[in-house]
Amino acid sequence: MSKHTNLNKLSAAGVLISLGIIYGDIGTSPLYVFKAIIGDRIISKELILGGLSCVFWTLTLQTTIKYVLITLKADNKGEGGIFSLFSLVKRRAKWLVVPAIIGGCALLADGIITPPITISAAIEGLEIFYPDLQTIPIVLAIITLLFIIQQFGSSLVGKAFGPIMFVWFTMMGVLGIVYIVQFPMILKALNPYYAVDLLINNPGALAILGAVFLCTTGAEALYSDLGHCGRKNIRISWIYVKSCLILNYLGQGVYLWNIQNELLDDRNPFFRMMPDWFLIFGISIATAAAVIASQALISGSFTLISEAVRLNLWPKVKINYPSEAKGQLYVPSMNWLLWAGCLMVVLYFRRSENMEAAYGLSITIAMLMTTILVSVYLKKKKYPNYLIALFLLVYGILESIFFAGNLAKFLHGGWFTVLIGSILFSVMWAWHSARKIKNRFVKFVEIEQYFDVIKSLSEDETVPKFASQLVYLTSANFSSEIESKIIYSILQKKPKRADVYWLVHVDVLDEPYESSYKIEHLIPGKLIRIDFKLGFRVEQKISVLFRKVVEDLVKNNEVDITSRYESLAKFNMVGDFRFVVLEKILSRSNKLSFWDKVTLDYYFILKHFSLSEEKGFGLDLSFVSLEKVPLMVSEYDNVELVRLK
Structure with a gap:
């Protein structure tokens, strides 16, 4: 942040840099x-x-x-x-x-x-x-x-x-x-x-x-x-x-x-x-x-697209950082689209x-x-x-x-x-609109009513252990809520026993370079929620950020990630981590307006060419399980069915 602040100071070097970076287009107009x-x-x-x-x-x-x-x-x-x-x-x-x-x-x-x-x-x-x-x-x-x-x-x-x-x-x-x-x-x-x-x-x-x-x-x-x-x-x-x-x-x-x-x-x-x-x-x-x-224009286009991705206005695409210099990024897909254009x-x-x-x-x-x-x-x-x-x-x-x-x-x-x-x-409008349509069908439940069953599942040795540390990405803005599909995934789809359950939420802020987090111990030692607050220009490397937070929690004795398997525990081995990513798919039986259906069809076509959720959040793919869940299941009213004897 100090480098960022110094940019606003008037200096000969700053003026010279301005000449090189921002006046290419207007400067070549003669x-x-x-x-x-x-x-x-x-x-x-x-x-x-x-x-x-x-x-x-x-x-x-x-x-x-x-x-x-x-x-x-x-x-x-x-x-x-x-x-x-x-x-x-x-x-x-x-x-x-x-x-x-x-x-x-x-x-x-x-x-x-x-x-x-x-x-x-x-x-x-x-x-x-x-x-x-x-x-x-x-x-x-x-x-x-x-x-x-x-x-x-x-x-x-x-x-x-x-x-x-x-x-x-x-x-x-x-x-x-x-x-x-x-x-x-x-x-x-x-x-x-x-x-x-x-x-x-x-x-x-x-x-x-x-x-x-x-x-x-x-x-x-x-x-x-x-x-x-x-x-x-x-x-x-x-x-x-x-x-x-x-x-x-x-x-x-x-x-x-x-x-x-x-x-x-x-x-x-x-x-x-x-x-x-x-x-x-x-x-x-x-x-x-x-x-x-031309270089200034290309760099500006990369910045625009990276901001659009973070603001959920553009499909998730691969973004590289060729150097440590601020603002230095490279978007391969946009680079070659611009080149072709x-x-x-x-x-x-x-x-x-x-x-x-x-x-x-x-x-x-x-x-x-x-x-x-x-x-x-x-x-x-x-x-x-x-x-x-x-x-x-x-x-x-x-x-x-x-x-x-x-x-x-x-x-x-x-x-x-x-x-x-x-x-x-x-593309931008479909991506933005589809997110709003999807949010209409996301059902949230009060997480507190599941505290006892999650704690019991974690201690139930008759259920095979799925992972020592199990991590879900949640879109719930409040720590008191959770998507019903996450609860279904933990308890019913295939009961997933773990020593510690983690809920990770990413909140993209209106300012560019904020990078902070907040911890809530929902069930002490069993269920922990992390809220990352990231600026719209901050790279969302969730694996790296999550590891950093866990290291801090271990250092402060707030969580124990030592393996609970007897053979590994006596050597103080760290337990395994696994991320579960829920990929929403469009079910065949749904009630959508024509425009919503067209928008979602276009969205899923775009999604096919974009980065997957796990890659988009920078997760280590060797520690990720992908589960497909229907975006919505709409029940048709007045279904008449006769049982034959």
Whole structure:
């Protein structure tokens, strides 16, 4: 926790780390934003000044004010991101799970385009030297290599991210200044009048807004990486980042000013403004920045999925931890799904300008969802109602306009990210809904009424001993209750005699890194309950945690785990442990609504591809017994049966 606290301290190292981790997406946007704004339009003074004004005020209103100044306040013990935000406010209303799921899916879906568009835009700069260069194989190779190295962790490479991105932003700023000095009048583009004038008088205003929005697509990632850098470091580093971005956009504006009344064709203003002698260095640095932007996106996706798993919004999947560094995790299934998605994007769209047409639609949806959740957070923090209403009104309207602008992209490729997002949403919603349906059919009983029979069974030597220490995972939130199916498993399915019975309950908390436990001796020396309280970013290695708790109890003489077999007891041998996992299956005879049945059918299909309960909880499989129990057994009323003589 001390490391976590230090992240919020302002330091030069913290600012440098911020440059490397969180600005990849937003920092590489000059590669394609102005190219997208011009598109196939004739370059004009109104288009240049209006486009620059739109970019400046979008970065100011959307990124600076909404995210850097307001949304970063909504930290969950120092952590950010849409699921961390949801954890802060979910107790305010049940429906808040909807914007959280939509936002998370939209981020994952639109993120599939980030590596292809940034890497393609960088590599296409080589066409200035080699006009006939086939860029697609190069882009595919870089993307594939990037996903292959994920399994080894990015901590070593990550140490170089900060300095490289500092060089990148400085290069952009210097290039911009060189052009601004030649034509200082371009600074008048910062006047909001030109943005308003362009949007009112240009018939293609919505399409232009869709292109302008690309300059702020990384704002959501900025919030997601709050825990890696700390609020103060992000805010200070953003001053430098925004300054360099604006300088570069203004420089591109000066370049375009010199070629008015022409079509842009395949020229990219970002590379064309570089002097010839510097071009190869500029392309190399741009490629490195594009890879860093992609790495940040991939790491962010892993974090999103791991949070979704812990919040029961995604099937349990394998999560690896390649290094001890905080936030370093690797989700194999998501890694290869993202890889396949990125390859599909490259092969389908082929050029970065085609990807621009699809980029941004989903991210506007994610930003709208964040606006809803942040407004609830502000309400929770008792901000004045008029300020919350103003926040909702301003950003609801602004992001709705951007959404309308990006909606024009639907037929030009936006459908791809919407389709991916919809598939992801169906998975999250089915997993979440199925859990609620299952909970309706879980029957709890008062555990106290079974104390005597459990104690008698434990001492009944006519019953073969099942295990010395028998452990059940329980979903009962209160120590006074237990699932009836656990009682059935112990006493009736096959009476399971044990020296000590353990009930283990895992409570996932709304904060990220809590890790504590509570002990209750329900029957002294016979029945013990452990309640683990784990943050939604804590790995649920129940075997390891359980062993640690037992060691502490033995050390404090609260429990005796010595084997009761005479031959082993005289040598003080530790008794055996066995976990019993009850796997719920859907019985054939049940009364469910059509929608509930479809949801559960989908859930069990997903469950087939997910980790089993025992693997999901990190249990040692050599000590696990699996019992299948029906989710529900519904009795049909009015069954008439005649006995024949």
